Amino acid sequence: MTTQQLIEQIKIKKSFLAVGLDVDLDKIPPHLLELEDPIFEFNKAIIDATHDLCVAYKPNIAFFEAYGIKGWMALQKTINYINDTYPDIFTIADAKRGDIGNTSSMYAKAFFEDLNFDSVTVAPYMGKDSVEPFLAFENKHTIMLALTSNEGAFDFQTLLVDGKELYKQVLETSKTWKNSENLMYVVGATKAEYFTEIRKIIPDSFILVPGVGAQGGSLSEVCKYGMNDNIGLLINSSRGIIYASKGTDYAEKARAEALKMQQEMAEIVRLKF
Amino acid sequence: MTTQQLIEQIKIKKSFLAVGLDVDLDKIPPHLLELEDPIFEFNKAIIDATHDLCVAYKPNIAFFEAYGIKGWMALQKTINYINDTYPDIFTIADAKRGDIGNTSSMYAKAFFEDLNFDSVTVAPYMGKDSVEPFLAFENKHTIMLALTSNEGAFDFQTLLVDGKELYKQVLETSKTWKNSENLMYVVGATKAEYFTEIRKIIPDSFILVPGVGAQGGSLSEVCKYGMNDNIGLLINSSRGIIYASKGTDYAEKARAEALKMQQEMAEIVRLKF
Numbered sequence: 001m002t003t004q005q006l007i008e009q010i011k012i013k014k015s016f017l018a019v020g021l022d023v024d025l026d027k028i029p030p031h032l033l034e035l036e037d038p039i040f041e042f043n044k045a046i047i048d049a050t051h052d053l054c055v056a057y058k059p060n061i062a063f064f065e066a067y068g069i070k071g072w073m074a075l076q077k078t079i080n081y082i083n084d085t086y087p088d089i090f091t092i093a094d095a096k097r098g099d100i101g102n103t104s105s106m107y108a109k110a111f112f113e114d115l116n117f118d119s120v121t122v123a124p125y126m127g128k129d130s131v132e133p134f135l136a137f138e139n140k141h142t143i144m145l146a147l148t149s150n151e152g153a154f155d156f157q158t159l160l161v162d163g164k165e166l167y168k169q170v171l172e173t174s175k176t177w178k179n180s181e182n183l184m185y186v187v188g189a190t191k192a193e194y195f196t197e198i199r200k201i202i203p204d205s206f207i208l209v210p211g212v213g214a215q216g217g218s219l220s221e222v223c224k225y226g227m228n229d230n231i232g233l234l235i236n237s238s239r240g241i242i243y244a245s246k247g248t249d250y251a252e253k254a255r256a257e258a259l260k261m262q263q264e265m266a267e268i269v270r271l272k273f
Numbered sequence: 274m275t276t277q278q279l280i281e282q283i284k285i286k287k288s289f290l291a292v293g294l295d296v297d298l299d300k301i302p303p304h305l306l307e308l309e310d311p312i313f314e315f316n317k318a319i320i321d322a323t324h325d326l327c328v329a330y331k332p333n334i335a336f337f338e339a340y341g342i343k344g345w346m347a348l349q350k351t352i353n354y355i356n357d358t359y360p361d362i363f364t365i366a367d368a369k370r371g372d373i374g375n376t377s378s379m380y381a382k383a384f385f386e387d388l389n390f391d392s393v394t395v396a397p398y399m400g401k402d403s404v405e406p407f408l409a410f411e412n413k414h415t416i417m418l419a420l421t422s423n424e425g426a427f428d429f430q431t432l433l434v435d436g437k438e439l440y441k442q443v444l445e446t447s448k449t450w451k452n453s454e455n456l457m458y459v460v461g462a463t464k465a466e467y468f469t470e471i472r473k474i475i476p477d478s479f480i481l482v483p484g485v486g487a488q489g490g491s492l493s494e495v496c497k498y499g500m501n502d503n504i505g506l507l508i509n510s511s512r513g514i515i516y517a518s519k520g521t522d523y524a525e526k527a528r529a530e531a532l533k534m535q536q537e538m539a540e541i542v543r544l545k546f
Contacts (some may be wrong), residue, residue, distance in 0.1 A: 062379035070385045072345045099369050100423040104333035114341045125398045145398055150373040152400020158457020161432045173428055267443055
């Protein structure tokens, strides 16, 4: 999917919501555990109930890997289901990968070719040659960690490097990399006040924003400081939507939570376009 | 495996070699491609041919993920084979993971519980709460990226933070984290001259050293600057050993390459203990 197609979907759906699929067998409705593939069945119901309210799904790869081969099979079924049934949805493999060049190439192959995701999250610590193998893919997107939503973001990301925070250095340096037009960034919703400065460095890039909901970030604050002319934000909510109920009504309740967010977003999109 | 047991194995085998299992179907002997699980068969032959010469195996997770479910199955068979057949071998999941706390917990579960690796490599960018879920596991080891072997290491890792390089800040800060006695670090062999300064910060920690061989690092230089009283190094070689031959003699040739390294290491171990 191209960036322009993503922007079109935001306009059509009046939504810039990404739904995070962090499926924990201890948290899903217990009646699903009797099924052959509870993770996929849970995802499928959530997707069917929310696909018109969001523009993206973000499977969190850790939650699939934790269940070994069964988890990986559920991941493959989930991404295939989205791609086959709702091809206008933007898909994000939240994997936070990054390694030396020949190894990053294999990760890129895993997520872009084998699983056919539109995008993958990557970590910047290993620098240019760890990210460029992802950027080399046409019409695929690489979403690099800049300033994350967790407390540990203050351990290294906000340290001053030549008088400038490390995450700003990451933004500025990565802009110079080959095919950097395919780069998006992760900035946590819990750090809304930082968006003004971030937008000065990357005015046009899409930003994936985790941390609304369970982690405490505010949608309106993020929009106030982080939006650009194309909205330029993908706001992710995982637990707040998918675990809205532990009963048989979980998909319905997930839709209700997603609808609340979409309605708030619709007001914002209407003002913009 | 405890650190003390690892040190015992180094003494017994007179080796601190880790063999990296980066299995690329384009690079293994073509006759293996006819088998049902060429990745596992390749690994098994390499392991059987080298297990007495090395103290660790380091499957590179990207190379398994790139082959989807078949790759994940080959990974599971490989780690099970090592654990069942050669239980004294230290196993390293080279995965470079790291995410917010609840997600890192799932990665820790994947590699320490589901797959039963002794250790996993992690990235430091997201800070303390992204690493502590790995550290929480008893008798498991977390190997954090400090200064990597690739060119991109100079993009961020060596930037000055308050007059001190970022990788040194990573070493110093992480020493204060809970259960930091379970921390090891990655420092590339291509940066041998940096080891002196690194040892001042982490005198006792084990360091996993990639980059000898295909990437150009020197074993003797690394040992000169990086050893401590317990050796304290795991020197990894991947391509230089496993791809020594593309013929039916690949395992034999891999052994010959591993033996060259072990013999060089044996001299060093003899001088030490």
